[in-house]
Amino acid sequence: MCGIYGTTGVYSDQDITAKLNLxxxxxxxxxxxxxxxxxxxGHNRLAIVDLDKRSNQPFTYQHLTIVFNGEVYNYLxxxxxxxxxxxxxxxxxxxxVITAAxxxxxxxCVEYFNGMFAFVIYDSKTNSFFGARDRLGKKPFYYMHAAGGFEFSSQPAALARNKNLTTDTEALNRYFIWGYxxxxxxxxxxxKKIPAGCSFRYHIDKDHLTIKKYWEMTTENGSHFQGNYQDAKNNLSSLLDDAVKIRLGADVSLGVFLSGGIDSxxxxxxxxxxxxxxxxFSVQFTDKNFDESSYAADVAKYLKTDHHTVVCDVSEGLSLIQDFGKYYDEPFADPSAIPSLLLSKYTKSMVTVALSGDGGDESFMGYTRYRWLNHADNLFxxxxxxRKWFSSLLSLAPNDKIQRIAQGLRTTDTGALYALMLGGLNYEWxxxxEAGLAVPFMDVWSKKDMSFLQKMSVFDIKTYLNGDINTKVDRATMAFAIEARAPLMDYRIVNFAQQLPVDFKFKANNQKRILKDVLYDLVPAHYFDRPKRGFSIPIRHWFRNELKEYVLDELSASSLKNIPGVxxxxxxxxxxxHLSGKHNRSLHIWKLLVFKQWQQNQRLKLSVNPAPPIIRPSLTV
Incomplete structure (x- = not known):
């Protein structure tokens, strides 16, 4: 797990060092x-496998030079x-192994790798870059291709430093809807970003870039799996066990992020x-309405793990909010990034690798929104x-959630409803x-051979899992030099889940049905007999109380005038x-706060904070 950088441009040693330091x-x-x-x-290394300096990067193998971020779990x-x-x-x-492959x-070669990765190989024989990003987009990859040159990095700050770049207003419209x-x-x-599941080739002499899709998720509606439910459960259990097993290989200490929910x-x-x-490791919130740490502790006790709980209060939250843009150097507005940062900050003293349960809700239809949107599909x-008439009746209700449903019924179709719902609806500000609704993969909603539940699952894997969950976890863990591994995002499991009939995953409002049944063979079901709750923070209450003055100071009329499209x-x-308690607008307030911080960072031209010096021992190549 690392940071990679490369360029065909001409920069001084000092400039390259500054980019890596960011x-x-x-x-x-x-x-x-x-x-x-x-x-x-260039390369910043977090040593996980083969800690010896012989594996430092940039790494040379014959006529190849590689920089690599991530892990290939099947490398042995x-x-x-x-x-x-x-x-x-x-x-x-x-x-x-990547270079030899x-x-x-x-x-x-990328088709042979099971892992999370973003890598670039410079091939001196062809005078070209070859690189790839993993199938589900766990690892980030940013690049610039202009004026006869090519430059890439794990994070955009290194590319944007001291350049007069222009803001993509269309992309920012999408940010205000989607949160990323x-x-x-x-x-x-x-x-730009190399899309998930894509490789690329950049020929330096020709200044020619080709991006190619090397993997596409199976999306047929349960048409491939021919066995019965028990067969599927047995197969899934074996796949899950192997996915976890191959992710336990490391030459450093290792743990598990445990929320107490089904997946973790x-x-x-x-x-x-x-x-x-x-x-x-789990997070404990001082606000009891958000705290599920006791459930994690119960599961940990049953499994006899060495369990640790990290306390998150408003002072910790504010500290991380103020530093947010250092790690999330592109606008990103999922508030659960705050507890993710906190969890990473405090677990680093004990482990360098942590397994997580990310990916289960998308593949196995676990989000609460799947249930009620499946019913809403009939209304459409x-x-x-x-629908507008029915919406006007519902909008009279005092309940905020019902009012959001009322607003959703006025959208043109279920795809637009889903997009707006993910971002919190209420976009009068x-x-x-509408300019932010159109994103790649919206064509999923028009497919005739897929159920509505299947469409939500596929769409979430291609968009929400990739753009939100993976970004959140990558930046939060890497902020404190922790490697997060997600067995449920093993591409074999994702493909297998898509091949299953929908009722194996979602039947009579029993969501993640097959995943639960695999779990219940390991941990008794009564540990999970409670409503599903997402991994979130009490930001709604913080903005109305402890952080009220912070919100008013940061989002004054003069500040909002500088935010395009608002x-x-x-x-x-x-x-x-929101502040009066009339409605919950915390997600929108958070989007505006994050954007303002990003704007401020741009005005600072991404100047480099003091950082450890580049370590450059002499190497024989």
Whole structure:
């Protein structure tokens, strides 16, 4: 787990060092850059596998130079096969295996990797960059291709530093709806993202970039799996066990993030099969309405783990809010990033790798919204005028959730409803909210061969899981040099879940049905007999109480005037609606606070904070 950088441009050693220092937190163990022919590549290393300096990067293998962020979990099996066909190795790292696999299999090497990764190989024989991003977008990859050059990085700050870039207003419209900037765009016109599941080739002599999709998730509606429910459960159990097992390989200390919910409890239970008394970690909120730490403690006690609880109060939250833009250097507005940062901050003293339960809700239809939107889909079979009439009746109710449903019924279709609902509806404070609705993969909603539940699952995996969950976890863990591994995002499990009939996953309002049944063989069902609750913080209450003055100071009329696309008076009204307790507008307030912080960072031109010096021992290559 690291930070990578590379360029065909001409920069001084001082400039390259400054760029690497901007994301030094991603890899505090070692930092270096190397000039190879017409390119410069750099790397910040968080040492996880083969801690010896021989595996430091940039790494050279024959005529290849690689910088790599992530892990290839099946590298030992790949290495064994590569040795059989004549390749030799001088390290115990997965980095070297990637380079040998590239020589053996060419661009198709990525199809052999099971892992999370963003890597770039400079091939001196072809004078080109070859790189790829993992199938589900766990690891970030930003690039610039303009004016006859190519530059890439794990985070956009290194690319944007000291450049006069322009803001992508369309991307920011999408940010205000979705809470993040969906790929392949970024907040800047000049910076793009390599989409998940894609590889690329950049030919330096020709200044030609080609991006290719190498993996596509199976999306047929349960048409492939031919066995019965018990067969599916047995197959899933075996896949899950192997996905956890291969993610336990590390030369550093390892633990599990345990919320006490279905997904994290399943991962902890499977990990406990393979390692004795694993360390587990959960967050405790001082606001009891949000605190589920007791459930995590109960599961940990049953599994006999070494359990630790981190307390999150408003002072901790404010401290992390004020530093938010240092790690999330592109606008990103999921408030659960705050407890994720806190969890990472305090677990770093005990572990360097942590397994998480991310990915279960998307593949196995676990979000509460799946249930009530599945019912709402029937309402959308009514003509729009009828829905508007019904909406006007519902809008009279004092309940905030019912009023949001009323607003949703006025949207054109279920796809638009889903998009707005993910962002919190209520967009009167934006000048043109419709401009933010269109994102890649919206065509999922028009597919005739998929049920509505299946469409939600596929859409979430391609958008929400990729753009929100993965961004949140990557930045939060890397902010404190922790590697997060998500077994439920093993591509084999994602594909398998999509091949199952919907009622194996969602039947009679029993969500994540098959995943629960696998878990209940390991942990008794009564531990989970409670309503589902997301991993969130009491930001609604903080904004009305302890952080009220902070909100008013940061989001004054003069500040809002500087935010493009915002109707200032409507935004002020929206904020007052929240502060008075009339409506919950905390998500929108958070979006505005994050955006303002990002704006301030841009005005500072991303100047480099003091950082440890680049460590550059002499190496023989």
């Amino acid at each position: 994301m030094r937190f991603r890899g505090p163990d070692y930092s270096d850059f190397r000039r190879v022919g017409p390119v410069t590549v 099996a790949l290495k064994e096969n590569l040795i059989k066909i004549g390749y030799s190795f001088s390290t115990d790292s997965d980095t070297e 590239y020589l053996a299999y060419g661009d198709r 900037v969906p790929e392949p765009a970024s907040a800047w016109n000049e910076i 409890s399943l991962i902890a239970a499977l990990a406990a099969r393979h390692i004795s008394k694993p360390k587990t 079979k009514c003509p729009l005028p009828v 934006l000048d043109n909210p 109707n200032v008076q409507a935004a002020l009204t929206m904020i007052q609606e």
